[in-house]
Amino acid sequence: MGRVTGRVCLVTGAARGIGRAIAEALLDEGADVCFADLNGERVAELATENAARAEAAGGRVMSAQVNVTKRDEVRAMMQKVAAEFGRVDVVFNNAGVNRPMNFLDVTEDNWHFIMDINGLGTLIGMQEAAHQMIAQGGGGKIINTASIASRQGFDNVAPYCASKWAVVSLTQSGARDLAKHDITVTGFAPGVVATEMWEEVDRDLMEIGAAQAPGQAMEEFASGILRGRVARPADITGTTTFLASPDSDYMTGQIVMIDGGMTLV
Secondary structure, three states, rough: OOOOOOEEEEEEEOOHHHHHHHHHHHHHHHOOOEEEEEOOHHHHHHHHHHHHHHHHHHOOEEEEEOOOOOOOHHHHHHHHHHHHOOOEEEEOOOOOOOOOHHHHHHOHHHHHHHHHHHHHHHHHHHHHHHHHHHHOOOOEEEEOOHHHOOOOOOOOOOOHHHHHHHHHHHHEEEEEEEEHHHHHEEEEOOOOOOOOHHHHHHHHHHOOOOOOOHHHHHHHHHOOOOOOOOOOHHHHHHHHHHOOOHHOOOOOOOOEEEOOOOOOO
């Protein structure tokens, strides 16, 4: 028996990076998992690729295309998962974006792009997950992806930092409101993780003059990590599976830092 055997889990932003790693780790521990992403073609491929993995652990796998800023799409996704697997037990609001700009150059478009997906997308995901869990009964778990950027501001990613502070606030607010429905709300905050998203951020930082060479930004961040290296997605999934499992049932309103010791708060 895996830690999440029999639990129906949904992960947004699951086409790559941390989201994909979370979803695959849940499969390995026996969950039924929906890979959800704006890139519907890619998550459909991942569901097919992971079919044998799911079967070996006693679970099932499916996919859903979704724009997390569109409430009707998020609601339809919840209903689709419930129709396929019978219910929804755990929802990871993991979809997120970043587009670095120096502080004085931040535009309204940059702000809205990041805040809509990272902030509004998390709110909608939480609300629609809660509606589904309340309707079916039995409680549930909502887990949000924050960041070290939710603990301090950085000069060239101000909207991203603001959006992740919003995730922390939403996690606490949701935990207070949903406790009466036996729904817990938690989150986790990664530091620098070697994923495709960081590669994009690295290129963006060079374009705005915040870094001069590929890999420079990651190297500079890594110099302050007590564990001595940047994270890999597999460094994150032990905690995310714990948060999805019964072992964390008494936790709510908390953000777990998984940053190798970058930020001590």
